[in-house]
Amino acid sequence: MVLFEQQKDAIGKGERTLLVYVELTSNKQSHNAQVEFKELAESSGLNIVKTIKVNCNSVLIRFFIGTGKVEEIAKIVEDSALDLVIFSPELSPSQERNLKKSLKCQVMDRTGLILDIFALRASSFEGKLQVELAQLKHLSTRLIRGWTHLERQKGGIGLRGPGETQLETDKRLIAIRIKNITKRLYKVHKQRDLGRKSRTKNELPMIALAGYTNAGKSTLFNVLTNAEVFANDQLFATLNSTIRRVILPASGEAAIVDTVGFIQDLPHDLVDAFKSTLEETKCANVLLHIVDAADEYNIEKIAQVEDIIFEIGASNIPSILVMNKIDCLDNFVPRMDRDENGHIHRVWLSAQTGKGIDFLHQALAEQLSGMMTRAKVHLDVGSAYIRSNIHDIGHIHHEKVDDFGAWVLEIFVTKHYLSKLLNFKGVTLLWEQSSPTNKLI
Secondary structure, three states: OHHHHHHHOOOOOOOEEEEEEEEEOOEOOOOOHHHHHHHHHHHOOOEEEEEEEEEEOOOEOOOEOOHHHHHHHHHHHHHHOOOEEEEOOOOOHHHHHHHHHHHOOEEEEHHHHHHHHHHHHOOOHHHHHHHHHHHHHHHHOOOOOOOOOOOOOOOOOOOOOOOOOHHHHHHHHHHHHHHHHHHHHHHHHHHHHHHHHHHHHOOOOEEEEEEEOOOOHHHHHHHHHOOOOOOOOOOOOOOOOEEEEEEEOOOEEEEEEEOOOEOOOOOHHHHHHOHHHHHHHHOOOEEEEEEEOOOOOHHHHHHHHHHHHHHOOOOOOOEEEEEEOHHHOOOOOOEEEEOOOOOEEEEEOOOOOOOOHHHHHHHHHHHHHHHEEEEEEEEOHHHOOHHHHHHHHOEEEEEEEOOOOOEEEEEEEEHHHHHHHOOOOOEEEEEEEEOOOOOOO
């Protein structure tokens, strides 16, 4: 499939590029859209020679923009010896083809650019399949009249009938590939579902990190879990969903998942392809919405992320707004804000320096209190060593040693940890009282 290979190798090798940001007067975009468009192009390894802005009153069928502007862009392409022109709006297959013919260079839109960045960043087996599926769905609409210069392939002996055109062959091959990838992803998703059901059955608290791309999710994930997930100051540094079990102060054992970053107008093919990964967010007990506190456009980005969270059906999950990167603000100290009901709804911290992480631990402890249980357990003499483990994972309200040297502890731990604790030899449950209103003392 030569055309598909050309599509995959289209950008990312320092091509001299012109960015064309198109703004429709009838549909004003967010203030940071043009800046973000340039950041996307830069993060893919392109050599941005020039950026121009085009104001459009309406969408034109042939080129999307006016003929005069196309001629102006063609002159820039010729004078600057450019290899690639990227348009910010989503182009139809015919518009992309017409522009390529008029500009005499490679042409793509923002959707194609995002797909290319995802292809560059994907590293896991599942991530690569998800990106390829999205690419193929996008490419399948770009095959129209792509091979009209070729004759039809002839039949066998006797040359009975005209046979398939190259276009029809490519469409059939793409359809087969999409079907095969979908089957393989289904198996991966089944495995992911089994893990998710196991965590739910064991009542293991689930914490999901979500937010705009480059807000610092992976850095915070590494701080909370002591993991070494790749984190960098670039768009879409993380594409692969990562889950780690951790022991959080006062909250005990929990699972934390780092997910792919969001962006405005995320291509629907990508949302569909990464649906299983986003399911981790939907199934969480607490959602940490990570925000770059130093970003002047963070209010707009918060709204855009909330729209996507609503779209994937996760808007009803209790959430905490984590204002990250306060180290980039002047004289800003960590703090936590409570709503009118006294609940912590926002935490200001720096994942890079670690300042304010204790506030986040406190906020998580309050949010997960409904999954905690108060219990009294008896540890015989031979099991006394478990007491230190309970200190590390949960909270001991009261403890005493009986006349036989055994420990009697009144503890506050997650239901998941209590069930594991009772599997130890020499541990006996005296009573348990679950209450969502339990608070740490």
